[in-house]
Amino acid sequence: MSNAATSLTLDPARSAPPLSKARRWLRRYGLPAFGVLVIVSWVLVAALAPLLAPYAPAAVDVTARLHPPSAQHWLGTDALGRDIFTRLMFGARISLLTGAVVVLVSAVLGTLLGAIAAYARGRFEELIMRVTDLVLCFPPIILAMAIAAALGIGTFNTIVAMLVVWWPKFARLARSLVLVQRSQEYVEAAVVLGLSPARIVLRHIVPNAVGPLIVLVTLDVGNAIITFAGLSFLGLGVVPPTPEWGSMVSEGRELIEQWWVATFPGLAILSVVLGFNFLGDGIRDWLDPRSRRR
Amino acid sequence: MAHYLVSRLAMAAIMALLSTLVIFLLANTVPGDPVLSQLGDLAASNKEFVAEWRAKWGLDLPLWQRYLIFLERLAHGDLGISIASQRPVLRDIADFAPATIELASIAFLLSIAIGVPLGVLAAVRRDSWIDHVARLISLLGVSAPTFWLAFIVLALFYGGLQIAPGTGRIDTIALPPPSTTGLYLIDSALAGDWQLFRDALAHLILPSTVLAAATLGLITRTTRASMLDSLQQDFVRVARAKGLKERRIVVGHVLPNALIPVVTLGGLAYANLLTGAVMTETIFSWPGLGRYTFRSAVALDFPAIMGITLVVAVTYLFINLLVDISYALLDPRVVR
Numbered sequence: 001m002s003n004a005a006t007s008l009t010l011d012p013a014r015s016a017p018p019l020s021k022a023r024r025w026l027r028r029y030g031l032p033a034f035g036v037l038v039i040v041s042w043v044l045v046a047a048l049a050p051l052l053a054p055y056a057p058a059a060v061d062v063t064a065r066l067h068p069p070s071a072q073h074w075l076g077t078d079a080l081g082r083d084i085f086t087r088l089m090f091g092a093r094i095s096l097l098t099g100a101v102v103v104l105v106s107a108v109l110g111t112l113l114g115a116i117a118a119y120a121r122g123r124f125e126e127l128i129m130r131v132t133d134l135v136l137c138f139p140p141i142i143l144a145m146a147i148a149a150a151l152g153i154g155t156f157n158t159i160v161a162m163l164v165v166w167w168p169k170f171a172r173l174a175r176s177l178v179l180v181q182r183s184q185e186y187v188e189a190a191v192v193l194g195l196s197p198a199r200i201v202l203r204h205i206v207p208n209a210v211g212p213l214i215v216l217v218t219l220d221v222g223n224a225i226i227t228f229a230g231l232s233f234l235g236l237g238v239v240p241p242t243p244e245w246g247s248m249v250s251e252g253r254e255l256i257e258q259w260w261v262a263t264f265p266g267l268a269i270l271s272v273v274l275g276f277n278f279l280g281d282g283i284r285d286w287l288d289p290r291s292r293r294r
Numbered sequence: 295m296a297h298y299l300v301s302r303l304a305m306a307a308i309m310a311l312l313s314t315l316v317i318f319l320l321a322n323t324v325p326g327d328p329v330l331s332q333l334g335d336l337a338a339s340n341k342e343f344v345a346e347w348r349a350k351w352g353l354d355l356p357l358w359q360r361y362l363i364f365l366e367r368l369a370h371g372d373l374g375i376s377i378a379s380q381r382p383v384l385r386d387i388a389d390f391a392p393a394t395i396e397l398a399s400i401a402f403l404l405s406i407a408i409g410v411p412l413g414v415l416a417a418v419r420r421d422s423w424i425d426h427v428a429r430l431i432s433l434l435g436v437s438a439p440t441f442w443l444a445f446i447v448l449a450l451f452y453g454g455l456q457i458a459p460g461t462g463r464i465d466t467i468a469l470p471p472p473s474t475t476g477l478y479l480i481d482s483a484l485a486g487d488w489q490l491f492r493d494a495l496a497h498l499i500l501p502s503t504v505l506a507a508a509t510l511g512l513i514t515r516t517t518r519a520s521m522l523d524s525l526q527q528d529f530v531r532v533a534r535a536k537g538l539k540e541r542r543i544v545v546g547h548v549l550p551n552a553l554i555p556v557v558t559l560g561g562l563a564y565a566n567l568l569t570g571a572v573m574t575e576t577i578f579s580w581p582g583l584g585r586y587t588f589r590s591a592v593a594l595d596f597p598a599i600m601g602i603t604l605v606v607a608v609t610y611l612f613i614n615l616l617v618d619i620s621y622a623l624l625d626p627r628v629v630r
Contacts, residue, residue, distance in 0.1 A: 014345040134316065137309050137614070138607045139565035141572075145591055150320050200424065226439050233441045235592045249442050253577055256445075266442030273437040278517070290431035 032282025038275030042268075046092035055083040057090040057243045066258045076260035078251060084260065084280060087243035088268055094155065094244045095272065099225035102162045107217050109163075110170025111206070117171070118178035119201050129175070132168035140165045141227055148236040158237050173216060177209035184208075211287040219280035222273035229269050245269050297624055301550035306615045310439025313607045318364050321359065321600045367479075373604065374597035378590065383601035386586060392476025393463060394575070394582030398567045400498055405563070409510045410556065413517025415526065418544055428514050441573035444504045448577060451500060458500050461579035464493050501578045505570045509563045516559055520552040528550070554624050560617040561610065569605060 015176040045052065055075075061081035069076045135143070147161035175179040181187060182205065190200045229246030231237045233253075238244040245265040254262030307476035310323055355363070367374075373383040416428035430473055451458040464470065471490055478494040524530070533543045568584075575584030583602065590598035 134309065134312050134566055137313055138603065139568050139610055141569040142587075142603055142606050145587075146317070146320055146599055147483050149591060149594055149596070149599050205565075222437065226437075229439055230441065230569070233439075233573065233576075246439070246441075249439070249445065253441070253445055256449045259449045259453070262442065262445045266439060266445065269439050269442065270434075270437055273439075274433065277433060277437055 012250065029282065031278040032221070032286075035275040035278030035280075035282065038271055039279065042092050042096060042272055042275070045089050046096050047094060049089040053083075054087040055086040055088045057087050058082065059086075060240050066255070066261070068258070069260055075264045076258070078248070078261050079255070084248070084264055087248060088264060090243040090246070091245045091248060091265065091268065092272075094238060094242065095229065095269070097226050098155070098159055098162075098228045099221045099272075102159055102166055102224045102228070103217055103220045106163050107170050107213065107220075110167035110172075111174040111213060113167070114174030115178045115201050115206060115209075116173035118175040118182060119172035119205070121195060123177075128171060130173050135165055135168045136167070136172075141230055144231060145234065145236060148231060153236060155238050155242070158228065159230055162224065163233075166224070169220075170213070170216070173212060178205050179202060181205045213249060215280055215284045215287065218276055218283055222276035222280075225276075226269065226273055259276050295622070295626075299619065302615060302618055306611050310608055310611055313611070314365065314368060314604065315361065318361050318609075320603075321596060322360070329416060368604075373601035376590070376595055376598040376601075378593045378595040378598065383598050386598065387583065387601060389606055390581065390583045390586045393580060394571050394584055396477040396479060397498065397502055397505060397575070397580060397582060398571060399568075400502040401561065401567060402509065404506040405500055405513055406508040408506075409513030410517050410553070412587050413514045414521055414549065414552075416514070416518045417521030420522070425518075428518065432511035432514040435507040435509075435514075438507065439573070440504065440508060440570045443507055444501070444574045444577035447500050447504050459493070459496050459579075463497055463580065464490065465497075468493055471484045478606070501574050501580055505567060505574045508566045508570055512559060512563065512566065513556060516556050517552065520555045521548060524548045524552040554621070557621055557624060558617060560620075561614040564610060564613045568610075582611075 011240050035104035049057075059082060061077070064073070064081040066079055067073055067077045067081075073083050073085065075088065077083055078087070113128050117128040144158075144161045144165045147164055148158045151161060178201070187200060187205065190204055195204075228237060229244070229249070232244050232246030233250045235247070235250070238247055240247070242282050245268050248265035249262045249269075252258065252263075252265075351395075371384050373387075375381065376383050376386055379386055412424075412428045412431070416425040419425060448461070452460050459465065468490060471478055471485050471487060474481055474484060479491060479498070482488075482490040482494055530543060530548060533547055534540075538547075567607050571582060571584035572587050573584070574580065575582045576588040579585070586598070589595070590602065
């Protein structure tokens with residue numbers, strides 16, 4: 001143990017072994033590049049699903065119920081004889097869309113509220129921060145579940161429920177970032193120049209504080225996709241015939257013999273989420289070299 | 295310190311009160327009219343009957359008065375009646391809680407017992423194979439949906455390899471131990487029934503491992519990052535210069551400092567375990583709060599959903615309060 005630990009600090013040559021250029025590139029950008037590849041592939045699949053899919057997503061075939069993977073049905077069929085490969089491709093649409101919408105809308109909303117709170121200080125800040133505290137005192141998926149149940153089942157309502165629990169983390173992060181920026185001299189200069197507060201926040205402070213926000217956004221898309229799939233798994237996401245990964249796993253959850261029904265949609269979720277995690281880690285390393293390889 | 299404690303306690307109390315308001319408003323802004331869903335069509339068309347019914351349940355009162363009544367009932371431990379089970383929600387929760395507490399405790403212990411040493415080793419032997427393995431485990435733990443992981447593990451070890459017992463807390467033909475705590479491990483040990491103890495333990499292995507996965511990933515990641523930070527500190531250099539053994543430096547000096555941020559994970563870990571329990575228990579037919587939550591959600595059993603949300607929120611607040619206090623004890627600087 002002692003050798004490894006001391007060499008870590010004492011022997012700089014060890015941390016930079018002579019690697020070929022390609023291997024160095026792979027080491028540094030391999031995982032983020034792989035993440036991008038996975039995400040782009042899924043986006044393409046989602047966009048081109050009607051062209052690529054071998055069957056119609058809702059085509060029921062009672063003669064082909066629960067068939068294992070074969071040449072006709074690459075990933076098998078479910079309890080209604082629907083082609084799982086096809087439904088997987090269409091399912092990418094909902095997952096990617098909800099993930100992106102939830103994170104982007106709550107990022108914009110949360111950042112604005114957090115930035116305004118930090119800039120305005122006083123009562124408004126107090127109000128916003130107490131509301132974020134209140135939302136954050138519920139475990140996210142439980143609160144989202146209660147809201148989704150209250151609003152009624154449906155993709156749109158579930159997205160609304162997720163938005164309600166999603167924005168506070170962005171508000172908190174944005175507020176702390178803006179508070180740091182606020183005390184910088186360039187802000188004082190802008191104030192002296194007589195720029196409007198809105199302009200100072202939007203044109204000067206936010207662009208300077210945006211790095212950590214981008215990292216959180218990227219890492220969070222995967223999180224949002226898992227959460228939406230989880231709500232769908234609980235029957236609170238999409239309305240049944242719609243192909244969605246979480247509800248597909250739910251449909252196959254008791255079919256242990258017919259393992260393919262639940263396994264493949266879960267693998268799809270795993271791959272997308274891993275993709276966003278790889279990309280997010282890469283962006284963080286790139287924006288903040290100090291945190292590299294943590 | 296006393297001042298800090300009092301202000302934290304007051305804050306938690308205010309938040310608990312506010313969270314009851316949130317739940318109340320959620321339960322009362324349901325788009326569907328409760329009259330229609332509770333009464334039949336025939337009864338709902340009778341105006342007199344509807345008015346009487348509304349008066350009986352206090353639905354004719356203004357919202358703030360209804361909130362006060364809601365609070366009063368809450369003070370008496372009345373969370374309403376579950377539509378699905380027709381029993382008081384609090385009774386249901388009390389009945390289902392022990393199974394979840396047992397499962398979650400084992401999962402929590404597992405994730406700490408594996409996550410902390412793994413994170414420490416990964417940091418100390420940075421870029422070695424163990425670091426890569428730790429990275430892979432934590433990434434998979436965070437990225438794999440719990441409900442899917444539960445299915446895979448069950449299908450593989452029970453369905454495929456047949457080396458693990460199936461769903462439930464004990465064998466289907468076995469009788470549960472006499473109930474003292476509701477925790478089967480403890481109850482069976484108290485009764486001296488070691489065969490049942492082994493059975494209960496075997497049934498815990500798969501679900502608790504699945505439940506531990508997400509938390510394990512989080513703890514490994516945080517421990518590693520925090521260890522790396524601490525290893526760079528000046529006091530480590532001083533300890534090395536003094537000629538202390540590396541093992542003593544790591545275990546005696548670096549680790550205690552590095553574990554402080556891990557403690558703050560407590561609240562997050564709890565939230566993970568809870569949502570994880572909903573998914574894990576559903577797949578493993580584990581008769582706990584998680585499966586109760588799943589069933590209530592699927593049946594849109596409103597009183598049950600709101601009751602669970604409230605209980606969970608208050609517990610969550612309490613855990614975070616404990617985390618804050620222990621954090622202040624570990625690192626006096628936060629109190630200032």
